[in-house]
Amino acid sequence: MAEAFNFELVSPERLLVSEKVTEVVIPATLGEMTVLANHAPTMTTIKPGVVSVKLASGQVNKYVVFGGFADILPTGCTLLAESAVPVSELTHATLQKRIDTIQAEINHAQTDEHKTKLEQFLAELTHLNGVVNPA
Amino acid sequence: MPSLKDLKNRIASVKATQKITKAMKMVAAAKLRRAQEAAEAARPYAERMTKVLAGLSAANAGNAEAPLLLSGTGKDQVHLLIVATGERGLAGGFNSSIIRLARDHALKLLAQGKMVKIITVGRKGNDILRRTFKDNIVDYVTFREIKQLGFAQADEVAHKVLALYNAGEFDIATLFYARFQSVISQVATASQIIPATFDATQAADASSALYEYEPSEEEILEDLLPKNVAIQIFRALLENNASFYGAQMSAMDNATRNAGDMINKLTLSYNRQRQAQITKELIEIISGAEAL
Numbered sequence: 258m259a260e261a262f263n264f265e266l267v268s269p270e271r272l273l274v275s276e277k278v279t280e281v282v283i284p285a286t287l288g289e290m291t292v293l294a295n296h297a298p299t300m301t302t303i304k305p306g307v308v309s310v311k312l313a314s315g316q317v318n319k320y321v322v323f324g325g326f327a328d329i330l331p332t333g334c335t336l337l338a339e340s341a342v343p344v345s346e347l348t349h350a351t352l353q354k355r356i357d358t359i360q361a362e363i364n365h366a367q368t369d370e371h372k373t374k375l376e377q378f379l380a381e382l383t384h385l386n387g388v389v390n391p392a
Numbered sequence: 393m394p395s396l397k398d399l400k401n402r403i404a405s406v407k408a409t410q411k412i413t414k415a416m417k418m419v420a421a422a423k424l425r426r427a428q429e430a431a432e433a434a435r436p437y438a439e440r441m442t443k444v445l446a447g448l449s450a451a452n453a454g455n456a457e458a459p460l461l462l463s464g465t466g467k468d469q470v471h472l473l474i475v476a477t478g479e480r481g482l483a484g485g486f487n488s489s490i491i492r493l494a495r496d497h498a499l500k501l502l503a504q505g506k507m508v509k510i511i512t513v514g515r516k517g518n519d520i521l522r523r524t525f526k527d528n529i530v531d532y533v534t535f536r537e538i539k540q541l542g543f544a545q546a547d548e549v550a551h552k553v554l555a556l557y558n559a560g561e562f563d564i565a566t567l568f569y570a571r572f573q574s575v576i577s578q579v580a581t582a583s584q585i586i587p588a589t590f591d592a593t594q595a596a597d598a599s600s601a602l603y604e605y606e607p608s609e610e611e612i613l614e615d616l617l618p619k620n621v622a623i624q625i626f627r628a629l630l631e632n633n634a635s636f637y638g639a640q641m642s643a644m645d646n647a648t649r650n651a652g653d654m655i656n657k658l659t660l661s662y663n664r665q666r667q668a669q670i671t672k673e674l675i676e677i678i679s680g681a682e683a684l
Binding site: 267268270272285287298301302325328335340 | 430433434437438440441448543546603605606607611612616619622
């Protein structure tokens with residue numbers, strides 16, 4: 258039995274998860290990473306993607322997050338997401354709406370740097386769309 | 393002296409008013425509970441964000457290349473005041489106390505020869521500040537149509553503020569809102585959001601852990617600081633919302649009580665007059681009978 262640690266998933270609007278877990282997969286900016294207990298203190302930004310949380314009971318819950326960052330300590334892990342929803346509650350329409358907003362923002366972006374960032378974000382969202390809602 | 397009929401009408405109208413204020417009080421109480429819950433739900437995120445940022449900024453304190461949002465532009469010539477008020481009135485001194493604080497601040501800055509720009513959030517503040525600072529208001533946001541205040545709204549305001557900052561339009565941003573202390577006490581507060589400021593104690597607490605940063609510390613900081621602005625605004629909006637309903641509730645409670653007092657007074661004089669009329673009629677009958 259793997260060692261359990263505290264995991265918290267927080268969005269600005271509410272605290273989604275605060276539980277003992279054994280394993281968390283985070284979509285970090287530099288690639289997915291799995292966090293186990295006694296992880297070295299790490300701070301990382303995350304990109305839009307799926308966070309998969311394995312509870313101490315063995316049950317696996319999945320959440321979709323849209324950007325944010327994670328604060329990992331040996332004793333626990335806190336994920337601050339800009340917005341987060343359980344996968345089951347995410348619908349194709351809401352995701353499409355987000356994609357459309359970003360698309361509109363790209364058209365208005367003034368600097369190239371900003372544009373690149375947004376385009377990257379869009380690519381991630383589109384990818385996510387494919388993963389969550391296999392057409 | 394009003395006639396019996398006038399008094400009767402007035403009592404009826406005050407009673408109707410009392411019914412309305414009572415209903416408004418009840419609605420405000422229900423909304424207050426929801427607003428308070430929302431404000432509490434937002435707290436963990438904001439607290440952790442501040443802790444992380446405090447640690448990061450302490451580590452970056454001496455860095456000359458720290459992001460502008462943290463170090464500031466180095467000037468304090470142009471000030472941006474973000475004034476968050478309610479969308480509606482009938483909430484006692486709620487709107488006016490925030491506006492008074494903002495106006496005093498603006499006048500003080502103007503007297504020092506600084507430039508003042510204002511963004512108003514909420515219709516009430518815009519209406520009133522427009523009278524005095526017509527030329528200083530650069531933007532106006534209203535959430536009239538929005539039923540449930542969400543992070544998206546705060547983000548919208550933050551976007552505007554950050555766009556102005558990146559364009560070099562101002563040096564220091566201060567946020568005005570009412571902090572929710574309790575149902576009967578809301579304190580108008582000013583807090584500086586750009587450049588970011590942190591408590592020294594929080595920084596000491598957070599920087600003790602040695603972190604690995606992925607990507608680099610600077611990149612994370614650059615990513616987080618704009619988010620922090622949005623969070624601060626979000627938090628202020630939620631507190632403001634709770635304060636608004638708190639203020640409205642106590643204002644309506646007062647109004648209901650005043651209406652009750654008024655009804656008592658009016659009923660008393662109504663009864664007195666009725667009595668006087670009866671006495672008068674009796675005297676007339678008796679003196680008429682005596683004359684025969």
